[in-house]
Amino acid sequence: MFSTSGEALANSIERAFKDLSEVAPNAKQYFWSNMIDPFHNAILNYYQINNTLDKSWLGVDPKKVTLATWWEGQKIIDNGTRSLKFFSDLGFDQILGAFYYEDVTTNYNS
Numbered sequence: 001m002f003s004t005s006g007e008a009l010a011n012s013i014e015r016a017f018k019d020l021s022e023v024a025p026n027a028k029q030y031f032w033s034n035m036i037d038p039f040h041n042a043i044l045n046y047y048q049i050n051n052t053l054d055k056s057w058l059g060v061d062p063k064k065v066t067l068a069t070w071w072e073g074q075k076i077i078d079n080g081t082r083s084l085k086f087f088s089d090l091g092f093d094q095i096l097g098a099f100y101y102e103d104v105t106t107n108y109n110s
Contacts, residue, residue, distance in 0.1 A: 005049045006042065009035065010059030017065065031060055032097070033069040039082045040071070062091035070097035 002008040013036070017029060034040045038056035044052045060067070067087055071080040096100055 004052050004054065006053040006056040008107075009056040011085055013056070013059035014061075017059075017061065021064075029065045030095075031065050031067055033067045033087065033094075035085065036060060037069070038081050038086065039079045057090065060092075062087075062093075066093045066095060068097040069094045 015030070020027060020029065022109050033051065036059075038054065038057075038090065041047075041052035042056050044054070046053055067079075069083055069087060071083065084094060086098075
């Protein structure tokens, strides 16, 4: 049915947002970026994923969903800019989320 785990995840996300829209058509929609971010977890052989999560972001509609794009500590500097640009180029509105168990001062200063 799906040739990659990314396609399966995209389909699952798309269906979840469709269901949400049916029960709460006026609700604002948000989504954490990490599992659909090609600079974060949407990569080949992530954790226990069978193959790749590449293109999983295709299940999220940038016209309807605001992404919470996050990294932590030094990784904000190393990868955060690429993630923000990638999703911005796709047309997503984004809010920045620092990792929740990283020191607040470290995240703020990064």
